[in-house]
Amino acid sequence: MRVYNFSAGPAVLPEEVLKEAAEEMLDYKGTGMSVMEMSHRSKAFDGIIKEAEKDLRELMNIPDNYKVLFLQGGCSLQFAAIPMNLMKNKKAAYIVTGQWAKKAYQEAQLYGEAVAVASSADKTFSYIPDCSDLDIPEDADYVYICENNTIYGTKFWELPNTKGKTLVSDVSSCFLSEPVDVTKYGVIYGGVQKNVGPAGVVIVIVREDLITDDVLPGTPTMMKWKTQADNDSLYNTPPCYGIYICGKVFKWIKNMGGLEAMKVHNEKKAKILYDFLDQSKLFKGTVEKKDRSIMNVPFVTGSDELDAKFIKEATAAGFVNLKGHRTVGGMRASIYNAMPIEGVEKLVEFMKKFEAENA
């Protein structure tokens, strides 16, 4: 029996995708082998990665002057790759809205001057600071944000005013959740294990003029975007199976009606949960309403004991991975693309029942 999996990542994948992958496990399209077993230089895999890129470009409407890279090392390796590839003046502005932004900011300090131009640490990252008129250094090479804060459940609904500087955005936990205007970014990237596929792939979409040989001295060959771009992500063996599953998820989203349809689907789910939280006498959301994420929804009862009881009983009822991040406690429901509406409806029913029983 499948459960309703509210994990923040690795997270729920569409059942159709998993079934298709299972059907193709032993024999991928007459090749007589699994995608796990084939050469990354084979015709079959070439078809898989090219098709995946084509579908992603179509979904996100990625302009021709952007490269799409399928890489390894997760977001955490890109935290270093970003300054290595972009810090010409050795200076960058970071907006610190949570733990992932903070980690990126700290990593950048290894390579140059990372300046925190805004932060919401004063209120445990429960809001997005006003970024309309920040003090961005003249010579900053880029402005960095984490667009959807997976742990705290906040989202930039308006991009910061970068004052003409290149915007770099970590979209891990909102990747493909809604339409996006790629032209507003220099770099838009994310680990796929939240909303797109299995762990092991990070997708980096970079504007071509930012891909150069002019990187920081000592940048590993593998971390130079130019190496990866010149080799169509096949400089070395890529995470083949992960890319294959991502490709299937792209097709699934296309069949669902693309990113416009995903947005409608996601807003509907989030509204069900937030509407309940807003009228509940027991549960309450933890972030500023205007900054609420529609992907990650943290909430608390106000009592650690009741939180623990809720998580335990929810798990037994088939609603799993609702425990909040270890640094914040409480609960968090991650309701990514692949979470069906009935998963959220049933969770809310369960919460109502729990509330009545524990009033």
Ligand SMILES: *Cc1c(COP(=O)(O)O)cnc(C)c1O
């Ligand atoms: C999960 C997550 C990360 C970390 O990704 P790794 O692939 O584990 O390095 C970074 N940023 C955001 C927004 C995340 O949700």
